[in-house]
Amino acid sequence: MKLFIKFDINTICSLYLKQNLEEQNVNFKTLGFGEIEIEDNLNVEALEALKENLAPHGFEVVENQKSVLVQKIKDAIIELVFLEDSNNYKSSVFLAEKLNHSYGYLSNVFSEVTYSSIENFIILQKIERAKQLIIINEMSLTEIAFLLNYSSVAHLSTQFKNTTGITPSAFQRIIKKRRENLK
């Protein structure tokens, strides 16, 4: 039997992080996705130890302020893209309101840290979402274009191709063949 499972990466990560921190007897408070406040005052060694312990599980402590902000931007973008009624928001307005900074500032910080633009990252995320929808929900391109707020199928198709270098149908074909190979 084969099951396709849709999962919410945010929930899983938060849960997993919580478990890990509890195992290390750290008193903490979750402030938001990817942001925690440690209640005890940790010294440098203890902080390093915590970082080392979290690293094998794929968690990384983001260090400087700009990186923190970038992480927050990314989280906000993911939230925006995965939001069912994301159609109602304009991304720049959404980000500015959510993070309480001007969009220009956010854009600059993001480019400085990641060497790529917020727009590109949004596109990457949207295409990533489109991939999920193609594979898991087996939705048609028309439905996906509507859901992800594209003006037309052609627009989605072109952006998909520009972002990944392959067409949505080729992507679907490749994933299908990979699954067949696994059997």
Added chain:
Amino acid sequence: MKWIPNFNSSNSLRVIFVIAVFILLFLSSIAYKHNQDLNESSKLAMHTYEINIQLERLMSAIKDAETGQRGYIITRNNRFLTPYLYSRDKVNASFVTLKKLTVDNAVQQKNLENLFKLIIQRFVSFENCLKYSDPKTYDKRKLDNHMFGGRILMENIRFQVDKMNDIERKYLKKRLEIYDQEISLSPVFSISLFLTALLFILLAYRQISRDFQRLKLFNKQLLISGGLMAESEIIGKFSTWQWELDSHKITYSDNQYRLLGVTPNSFVPVIETFLDFVHPDDRAAVSESMDKIIEKKNLPFIYYKIVRPNNEIRYFKSTGKLLTDQQGSKILLGINFDITDEHLLNIELQERNRELEKSNKELASFNHVASHDLQEPLRKIQTFISRVSEADKAVMSESGRDYISKIAVSAKRMRVLIDDLLLFSRTNTTKKEFIKSNLNELLQNAESELAEVIHENKAVIKASKMPKLEVIPYQIEQLFINLIGNSLKYNKAGVPPEISIESEKVLSSDYPEFLEQSVKKFHKITFTDNGMGFDPQFKETIFILFQRLHSKTDYPGTGIGLAICKKIVENHKGHILADSTPNVGSVFTVFLPE
């Protein structure tokens, strides 16, 4: 079997003959009966006469006795007594005869008995007369009495005899009357019957002679068509044989012998003789299919070799069918074709095909390898040129810089050429995996591929709904890219390109000159643009590899793009057409089978 006449007259002939025979039999039985009747009646007459004679004899014997007695009584001479003495014997003899003659007639027997009684009384009366006339015992009164009684008795006897004669005569008369009646009826009847029989026989004769004429005619036709058949067997290099399964009789047509390499009728065929000719490799298979034919009633073509007596090997193709004729007997009809010439030709053709395929493959792989391997050094050249930095160029002489840029341009052109060549060779070499694809989706992909150029030229592409077809998706995408790319490239200066793509279903029978007729329906996809167009006289040559209508300085290109289109469409068993009106636009029409 149309030419075999239908002789249904034979049935009516049979009926006519049976009727005639019955009439004749009837006639002869009537004749026999007449004969019998005649015989009977003459016998009857004889019988009556005989009775008559015997009765007369009886009578005369009594009379003789009376006369003799009278003479004796008068003369007393014993000589007169002799007839009297004999008369008794005569009477007895006649009586016995009469008794025999009337044995079948009860009335006459009765009468005869009465007569006999009377005769005995008469003789008693004689004796008494003699007794009383004797002088010794003479008694006149008694003598008179007896004499008189004798007279009365005589009369009674006479009466009785007449009565018997009468009966016989009446009986005879009645019988003769009946016969006469019968005989008087029959002649007319039998003559008419005879005439009828004659008529029937004449009719039958006429029918027979007519059938005979027809038979002769058909026989002649049969002979002609038989001859034609034999002739066509020779010309067509085939032969027939029949195997009557019930009688195990096998008949070969003359050409069968010839195909086997022997003179016609040079041997009497039996089942095994044919197998003797079959090549040992194929013998088991042929024997098996001969058995199968009886089981399955007909046989698909079998192919095998035979060996002629001169050891020449011929290739045969055979088929057969089990037939049942009108009489219900089973006949196996076989047809053999000598296909040696075709077979050898076929082998040669196959050989050539293989060679062609091989050289094609070699050419394709050469093309692929050449263009693929050429890419490597070219890429290096281009990359190294790109590594010559602005700083490097600044220290170079002007001509050096010029040469560098000329190398770059040439290398770029070579790159385009190699890429196109590679693309062309790939349309042949890649595995042709047909996948059901939505052509609109493929067009979408093509448009995203060309998005930059479309945007640059402000081109408008309008497409109607296209079908889902079993195609090689990459190739159809490439086809769309090339056709749209072509329209974008040869646009009219200052006019934004407009390309409209329309699709409709058509019947192959509407385009018999170039569409595969075994596929009924095709999709006709037209690409219409408003570009500069081309002279329609080039509408065929435009698809030929390296054929260019423009100088490469005006329009960079390799002359491969449309050749690739043609190749792709051919890979899909379709067809591509081009037409144009210069300065108005071009139309490319692609036919893809459903």
Added chain:
Amino acid sequence: MQKNALNILLADDDEDDRLFFKDAFEEIKIQTKVQFVHDGMQLMDHLLDPENKLPDILFLDLNMPKKTGKECLIEIKKSDRLKNIIIAIYSTSSSEEDIEDTFVQGANIYIKKPSDFNTLKKIINEVVTVNWHYHTSGLNRDNFLLRLK
């Protein structure tokens, strides 16, 4: 952006290509550590040696002596230890068949070797960036397919 330099491994038998590659990585802003192997055998030996740190991205030429890139790809995807390495095919071939085939076999990125040094730099930059996004944004690696020309 990252504390440690990105580990890059290129498997290519062509010396010039290795040179272009090395120069391109040196010129981009991202901090990387680039290593080279010359053929498929050497690649597998390198990967299977537990002493060596596994690369973050493996650039794999398809046309290599001793063991082709495709064979290496299949072998890597079969190994539990190696199968999570991001693999970028780095090849001259632009045949759709080759591309789809390697994707199906588990490659994440397909790069047609460019004929321009700046393009190469651009491509490498993009690969590293997208990879980093995948790495840091919790994206599903199974869906990581990227084709660059």
